[in-house]
Amino acid sequence: MTKPRVLVSDKLSETAVQIFSDRGIDVDFKPDLGKDKDALLAAIGDYDGLAIRSATKVTEKLIGAADRLKVIGRAGIGVDNVDIPAASRRGIIVMNTPFGNSITTAEHAISLMLAVARQIPAADTSTRAGKWEKSKFMGTEITGKRLGVIGCGNIGSIVATRAIGLKMHVLAFDPFLSDERARDLGVEKVELDELFTRSDFITLHTPLTDKTRNIIDAGAIAKMRDGVRIINCARGGLVSEADLAEALKSGKVAGAGIDVFETEPATENPLFDIPNVVCTPHLGASTAEAQENVALQVAEQMSDYLLRGAVSNAINMPSITAEEAPVLKPFVKLAEVLGSFVGQVAESAILEVEILYDGMTANLNTKALTSATLAGLIRPQVADVNMVSAPIMVKERGVIVSEVKRDKSGVFDGYIKLTVKSANQTRSVAGTVFADGKPRFIQIKGINLDAEIGRNMVYTTNNDAPGIIGILGTTFGSNGVNIANFQLGRNRPGGDAIALLYVDDPVPEHVLNKVREFPEILSAKPLVFDV
Numbered sequence: 122m123t124k125p126r127v128l129v130s131d132k133l134s135e136t137a138v139q140i141f142s143d144r145g146i147d148v149d150f151k152p153d154l155g156k157d158k159d160a161l162l163a164a165i166g167d168y169d170g171l172a173i174r175s176a177t178k179v180t181e182k183l184i185g186a187a188d189r190l191k192v193i194g195r196a197g198i199g200v201d202n203v204d205i206p207a208a209s210r211r212g213i214i215v216m217n218t219p220f221g222n223s224i225t226t227a228e229h230a231i232s233l234m235l236a237v238a239r240q241i242p243a244a245d246t247s248t249r250a251g252k253w254e255k256s257k258f259m260g261t262e263i264t265g266k267r268l269g270v271i272g273c274g275n276i277g278s279i280v281a282t283r284a285i286g287l288k289m290h291v292l293a294f295d296p297f298l299s300d301e302r303a304r305d306l307g308v309e310k311v312e313l314d315e316l317f318t319r320s321d322f323i324t325l326h327t328p329l330t331d332k333t334r335n336i337i338d339a340g341a342i343a344k345m346r347d348g349v350r351i352i353n354c355a356r357g358g359l360v361s362e363a364d365l366a367e368a369l370k371s372g373k374v375a376g377a378g379i380d381v382f383e384t385e386p387a388t389e390n391p392l393f394d395i396p397n398v399v400c401t402p403h404l405g406a407s408t409a410e411a412q413e414n415v416a417l418q419v420a421e422q423m424s425d426y427l428l429r430g431a432v433s434n435a436i437n438m439p440s441i442t443a444e445e446a447p448v449l450k451p452f453v454k455l456a457e458v459l460g461s462f463v464g465q466v467a468e469s470a471i472l473e474v475e476i477l478y479d480g481m482t483a484n485l486n487t488k489a490l491t492s493a494t495l496a497g498l499i500r501p502q503v504a505d506v507n508m509v510s511a512p513i514m515v516k517e518r519g520v521i522v523s524e525v526k527r528d529k530s531g532v533f534d535g536y537i538k539l540t541v542k543s544a545n546q547t548r549s550v551a552g553t554v555f556a557d558g559k560p561r562f563i564q565i566k567g568i569n570l571d572a573e574i575g576r577n578m579v580y581t582t583n584n585d586a587p588g589i590i591g592i593l594g595t596t597f598g599s600n601g602v603n604i605a606n607f608q609l610g611r612n613r614p615g616g617d618a619i620a621l622l623y624v625d626d627p628v629p630e631h632v633l634n635k636v637r638e639f640p641e642i643l644s645a646k647p648l649v650f651d652v
Contacts (some may be wrong), residue, residue: 126189127172128168128171130154131155131172131173133174133416135150137355144424146428154177158164161183164184168190170427172419174197177194179208181207190211194217195217206401217436221415221418224405226405229380233378234352237352241399263322264288266289266290269324270295271313272326274503274514276326281306292320293308293316299520318344318345319346323537325351325354326355337360342373347373352379355405356381362391363391370395378400379401422434432599435507436527437507454486454493455537457493460493460495462565463548464496474539474542477538478527483526495514496511537553550564560652561574568617573606575624577647578649579620579648581619583619584618597636600632
């Protein structure tokens with residue numbers, strides 16, 4: 122049997138490289154190859170595995186040349202440098218190490234907060250220049266101050282506990298943070314606007330998604346207290362750099378600590394020339410301990426897969442055995458879609474999740490299906506999540522998850538029903554897989570329907586009344602939106618009704634706003650599914 126070959130194209134620890142060798146894998150350690158696109162492209166065809174950090178860019182072109190490649194392992198959490206759809210189409214597993222650098226990143230956020238509060242970098246430069254400007258660098262204490270934490274998952278919760286140890290009062294905003302989990306952490310759970318208005322310091326620990334992009338912009342800053350200080354060690358793009366620069370110049374924001382930037386490497390930036398800003402070159406995970414942890418973890422994961430077929434921390438593949446894969450795979454996709462539906466329409470913190478497995482689905486690997494459901498549920502808020510990490514992330518937020526299994530109870534051989542309870546409402550959605558292997562919605566809000574699932578969809582709620590089809594069809598048609606499929610449902614004549622539209626392309630927001638102007642339409646939400 123030919124030994125698997127792994128290429129390490131970024132700087133990983135030598136101990137991690139040795140793990141591959143010790144496990145019986147041929148490994149080539151070429152830590153600078155990832156910076157040379159042409160050389161990497163020429164070499165990639167000889168390898169079964171590719172171990173990387175952030176320097177190597179795994180593009181569609183590179184994947185196209187990777188004839189043997191079976192697995193890509195990213196030492197770290199972020200996979201922005203990997204074309205995951207291209208890898209998935211080629212059957213290449215993409216793994217990451219989501220929890221190896223949490224403490225390091227949290228400590229860096231605390232360090233930046235202290236550095237900003239006391240202007241340490243500028244004071245250091247001044248002192249080295251022999252100026253001795255004590256009055257110029259008057260700082261502020263953090264004891265007794267309010268720290269607003271946006272995103273209270275793995276890293277955010279560590280920051281919160283460290284800040285509480287420093288005698289700060291912590292306000293936390295996280296759509297998935299339960300009251301019980303907030304009490305356990307010792308934080309005060311608040312809505313985002315309240316966090317803005319009350320915080321003396323604000324730190325971000327949320328992924329970059331469509332919902333979180335520019336979560337701090339001019340509008341958000343206007344709501345904040347005068348003299349607030351902002352820390353970002355999470356992702357570039359969460360903060361509008363131009364708006365932050367203006368607020369710093371005006372004095373509205375007293376200081377900022379920024380470790381991540383919209384464009385990296387950041388050689389030019391509007392924040393660089395502003396004195397009350399501490400900037401670092403994406404050092405959140407840069408400690409010897411964190412680098413070693415994620416490197417060792419990715420080496421073990423890749424070795425396990427190449428030698429035994431075991432899959433862990435995969436971004437684009439569930440943890441299932443080869444024997445159950447043919448039957449389970451379409452139901453895994455269904456579970457992800459059901460979770461994603463609720464995750465995209467949810468408007469408040471999720472408290473409880475119940476997943477009902479009816480009929481033949483109760484005899485499947487429901488652990489994998491539940492993980493897939495939870496991954497779909499929180500992915501709209503937590504981009505870097507997979508079937509392995511999703512249950513952990515949900516548990517950290519104090520969400521109660523339960524499974525119910527029962528014998529066949531309806532016309533379908535088997536189906537999955539997801540019920541999610543949040544602070545102010547309960548949502549439910551059910552689906553099944555037909556003979557063609559494609560998932561379908563069969564019930565939403567207790568209303569029966571039969572809806573094909575497409576990549577771009579629109580979900581509306583309305584009172585059952587004449588003219589709804591005309592409103593939607595005419596508004597979309599007059600604005601160039603083509604409807605591929607249209608399904609309606611209602612609970613009773615004149616009662617609650619829903620519509621689910623499968624459209625060719627994403628519907629522009631201004632078109633959805635026109636739909637929402639009709640008094641018959643109670644809500645209209647865009648949906649995107651990975652199908």
